[in-house]
Amino acid sequence: MNAEIRDESNRRWDEPFGGEPLDAETVARILAVPSFADIRAEDFPDRLPLYDIIANDGRLRSYKRGEVVIRKGDYGSSLFVILEGGAVGLASGAADDRILHGGSRSQKSWWRSIKQLMTPGKAPEYRPPRLRVVKDKAAQQEEELDGLGTVDIDDIVANNRTFALHEREVFGELAALTRTPRGASIFASSDDTLMFELRWQGLRDIRNWSPNFKQRIDALYRERGLVNRLRECPILQHVDKDAFDEIARNSLFETYGNADWTHRFKRAIGEQADTGHIIEQEQVICEQGNYVDGLLLLNSGFARITERVDHGERTVGQLSRNDVFALDEVIEIIEGHPDVTLKTGLRAIGYVDVIRIPTSMIRKHVIQGLPAKFRRETVVAKSDGQEELRQGMTDFLVDHRFINGEKAMVINLDRCVGCDDCVRACATAHHDNPRFTRQGYTYGSAMVVNACMHCTDPVCLIGCPTGAIHRQEGSGSVVIDDSTCIGCATCANSCPYNNIKMVDIRDENGDYVLNSTGHTIARATKCDLCFDQLTGPACVQACPHDALTRINIRDTKKLLSWLG
Amino acid sequence: MAWLNGILNKSVLINLAVASVVFALFYAWNTRYDLALRDVQYFNGWTLAACIAIMMLLTLRKRMVILPFGRVRFWLLVHYYLAILTVGAFLVHTRFKLPDSLLEWVLWSLFVLVAVSGIFGALISKYIPPKLEAHGERIMFERIPVFRNQLAIEAEALARESVKDGTASIAKLYVDVLGNFFAGPRNILAHLHSSHVPLARVLDELSSIERYLDDAGKARLVKMRELVETKDNLDFQYANAGLLRLWPFLHLPPTYALLVIAVVHVILAYAFSARIG
Numbered sequence: 001m002n003a004e005i006r007d008e009s010n011r012r013w014d015e016p017f018g019g020e021p022l023d024a025e026t027v028a029r030i031l032a033v034p035s036f037a038d039i040r041a042e043d044f045p046d047r048l049p050l051y052d053i054i055a056n057d058g059r060l061r062s063y064k065r066g067e068v069v070i071r072k073g074d075y076g077s078s079l080f081v082i083l084e085g086g087a088v089g090l091a092s093g094a095a096d097d098r099i100l101h102g103g104s105r106s107q108k109s110w111w112r113s114i115k116q117l118m119t120p121g122k123a124p125e126y127r128p129p130r131l132r133v134v135k136d137k138a139a140q141q142e143e144e145l146d147g148l149g150t151v152d153i154d155d156i157v158a159n160n161r162t163f164a165l166h167e168r169e170v171f172g173e174l175a176a177l178t179r180t181p182r183g184a185s186i187f188a189s190s191d192d193t194l195m196f197e198l199r200w201q202g203l204r205d206i207r208n209w210s211p212n213f214k215q216r217i218d219a220l221y222r223e224r225g226l227v228n229r230l231r232e233c234p235i236l237q238h239v240d241k242d243a244f245d246e247i248a249r250n251s252l253f254e255t256y257g258n259a260d261w262t263h264r265f266k267r268a269i270g271e272q273a274d275t276g277h278i279i280e281q282e283q284v285i286c287e288q289g290n291y292v293d294g295l296l297l298l299n300s301g302f303a304r305i306t307e308r309v310d311h312g313e314r315t316v317g318q319l320s321r322n323d324v325f326a327l328d329e330v331i332e333i334i335e336g337h338p339d340v341t342l343k344t345g346l347r348a349i350g351y352v353d354v355i356r357i358p359t360s361m362i363r364k365h366v367i368q369g370l371p372a373k374f375r376r377e378t379v380v381a382k383s384d385g386q387e388e389l390r391q392g393m394t395d396f397l398v399d400h401r402f403i404n405g406e407k408a409m410v411i412n413l414d415r416c417v418g419c420d421d422c423v424r425a426c427a428t429a430h431h432d433n434p435r436f437t438r439q440g441y442t443y444g445s446a447m448v449v450n451a452c453m454h455c456t457d458p459v460c461l462i463g464c465p466t467g468a469i470h471r472q473e474g475s476g477s478v479v480i481d482d483s484t485c486i487g488c489a490t491c492a493n494s495c496p497y498n499n500i501k502m503v504d505i506r507d508e509n510g511d512y513v514l515n516s517t518g519h520t521i522a523r524a525t526k527c528d529l530c531f532d533q534l535t536g537p538a539c540v541q542a543c544p545h546d547a548l549t550r551i552n553i554r555d556t557k558k559l560l561s562w563l564g
Numbered sequence: 565m566a567w568l569n570g571i572l573n574k575s576v577l578i579n580l581a582v583a584s585v586v587f588a589l590f591y592a593w594n595t596r597y598d599l600a601l602r603d604v605q606y607f608n609g610w611t612l613a614a615c616i617a618i619m620m621l622l623t624l625r626k627r628m629v630i631l632p633f634g635r636v637r638f639w640l641l642v643h644y645y646l647a648i649l650t651v652g653a654f655l656v657h658t659r660f661k662l663p664d665s666l667l668e669w670v671l672w673s674l675f676v677l678v679a680v681s682g683i684f685g686a687l688i689s690k691y692i693p694p695k696l697e698a699h700g701e702r703i704m705f706e707r708i709p710v711f712r713n714q715l716a717i718e719a720e721a722l723a724r725e726s727v728k729d730g731t732a733s734i735a736k737l738y739v740d741v742l743g744n745f746f747a748g749p750r751n752i753l754a755h756l757h758s759s760h761v762p763l764a765r766v767l768d769e770l771s772s773i774e775r776y777l778d779d780a781g782k783a784r785l786v787k788m789r790e791l792v793e794t795k796d797n798l799d800f801q802y803a804n805a806g807l808l809r810l811w812p813f814l815h816l817p818p819t820y821a822l823l824v825i826a827v828v829h830v831i832l833a834y835a836f837s838a839r840i841g
Contacts, residue, residue: 428627438704
């Protein structure tokens with residue numbers, strides 16, 4: 001048997017980004033680009049040479065004029081460098097919804113779905129031999145490189161506010177570094193535009209080992225990130241471009257909490273059944289009654305709004321990306337009440353990035369024309385009948401940090417008969433390997449199931465050495481590429497909710513596949529939201545009693561309405 | 565009957581009205597055929613067979629869950645409302661009379677069993693989940709034996725511990741009553757109709773020995789009382805969740821038997837009839 005087939009252990013660069021590693025000449029050309037020119041190869045460890053990172057984690061892409069390079073709103077995980085030609089960027093507006101909002105492109109065909117249903121079950125966690133997977137992968141990559149579509153570039157430039165990107169310029173670093181959606185759409189502006197695309201694990205490693213590169217990319221991130229973030233903020237939508245620049249110059253980046261919050265959180269949540277102690281671990285950003293020092297805009301992460309009650313703190317709400325804090329107080333100060341202090345406190349849930357916009361900037365550029373809906377916005381629900389429910393539910397969702405979940409699986413226990421059709425459907429969709437068990441934390445009739453929630457901030461991605469766990473372009477679902485997972489369990493340990501499971505893979509006879517040292521080979525597995533199925537999540541399809549849904553946990557209104 | 569109010573909401577009433585209209589149309593059509601002196605048994609028989617065939621699609625849909633044919637929830641609703649039509653079609657097909665031959669008796673009995681078990685399943689699927697939810701922590705059915713075993717071990721350890729201290733009352737009660745109570749699922753029927761009598765009986769037995777105990781013994785009694793209450797909740801979950809698991813076995817095997825006998829019935833009907841019209 002071929003050695004490649006026998007050895008099923010995945011390694012870092014088993015599958016180069018471009019199918020084949022880049023040649024020496026191309027690598028040298030890329031390293032000559034200004035952004036890469038001051039990277040010193042000797043800064044890199046022997047196991048992670050700079051040359052190999054560029055050669056394996058990068059690929060060349062050619063575009064024709066008008067071809068879409070990246071789409072605004074897609075979850076991108078790579079950085080681009082223009083080697084030849086140029087590009088045009090469109091930050092706002094949609095030139096063509098059909099092109100700029102493409103759906104998932106990796107769904108199975110009807111034929112493949114029927115074939116999957118007809119194929120008899122194999123051993124649990126069976127994996128086909130590597131050679132076959134590599135062939136499938138190559139076909140898939142070819143399909144991916146087909147492109148995202150083409151637009152009329154002249155029409156876009158004529159009818160929209162665009163910006164130009166020239167040879168040797170870098171873009172896409174923001175989404176790749178922050179695991180967030182692309183902030184702009186980019187189109188090739190000339191025929192034979194050649195770009196170098198570096199996938200995020202390569203970008204991360206170069207940034208980790210090269211101080212010069214880190215400095216350059218971070219500066220770019222701050223420069224573009226701050227203005228982009230301010231533009232995205234709903235309360236600044238009426239502000240003009242020049243004002244944005246001034247606000248950006250005067251604003252401050254601040255960070256709170258601990259970047260390594262996952263392990264502390266997992267320890268704390270396991271300590272006792274009650275979660276009242278969790279709040280004590282969260283760093284205070286602002287205390288109730290403090291001086292109002294500008295408006296806070298959440299750049300990333302989550303924060304808990306609190307109100308003092310007797311000897312404790314009550315959670316009255318939570319903030320996430322693009323939400324603001326202390327707007328009411330700032331407005332009151334501007335309206336002539338200088339003695340106003342903060343009416344509520346703010347704590348960092350995990351790790352939080354905030355932008356502090358000075359009161360003077362709000363007075364000068366924001367207050368005039370600010371839509372009425374943002375003023376005197378109350379966070380606390382006033383309805384007596386529902387407040388108790390919402391308070392308990394809020395505590396439950398915030399203390400367990402479920403608010404991170406974009407597509408959390410919630411079961412309504414008032415309707416669930418325990419038939420396990422959801423688990424069976426999951427097994428059907430994953431070759432007889434269910435990716436969740438019907439258990440989890442409960443509050444009232446809601447059970448948040450131990451299934452991947454496809455988090456807003458997927459911390460499981462951070463440590464993956466090969467980038468096997470990644471956001472799917474387009475949908476943003478967090479998925480694991482089985483053919484590049486090396487089974488290190490970093491993601492499983494990083495998941496704050498224990499929703500990633502490690503499994504030992506087997507061959508067609510049901511025997512464990514062993515590596516060259518005789519040990520079993522592990523792979524990380526989790527709910528992938530059935531991203532490749534025609535139906536979407538099979539669990540939702542299968543529930544006969546409408547007792548299961550996938551929901552954004554921060555949409556409490558929808559959640560409560562669904563729970564009934 | 566609050567649960568009945570929960571079931572009969574606006575959309576259910578609309579769907580019932582639609583089902584009634586469809587049945588009325590079927591009945592009118594059937595009557596028209598009858599008045600025209602055509603053999604209506606073929607018409608209403610095949611209508612009945614078609615309804616059953618469409619209802620069977622629910623099972624098929626569940627197996628083909630990765631194909632986009634609509635959510636199983638939709639197919640279950642179709643199944644429910646079609647079931648009403650099917651019962652109507654069945655009554656029309658049997659001319660509202662009891663059967664008069666062995667095969668027809670078998671067929672009739674199977675149909676009744678399938679229909680009754682189906683209605684029973686639909687009702688308990690609505691009624692039991694909120695009842696389980698209201699009773700305390702919901703426990704996975706498969707894990708109940710594990711928890712029950714843990715409780716039994718703890719209870720026995722508590723009884724043994726009391727003997728070491730020279731207190732016989734708890735150990736005696738354990739031998740007489742509690743050992744059996746913790747050994748397996750108990751009071752299933754009582755739990756199905758939410759009776760607290762069996763639990764009260766065991767708790768009374770515990771209270772009756774309290775006067776013989778010192779402080780350490782009383783502390784053990786409190787612990788034992790907690791174990792008894794936890795076990796009672798497990799039995800409640802086991803009884804009710806078990807019923808939810810059991811009822812498909814009353815519905816599905818008779819359904820397949822019904823299909824087989826129905827095929828025989830059709831063959832015989834065609835073989836021995838002189839069809840008119």
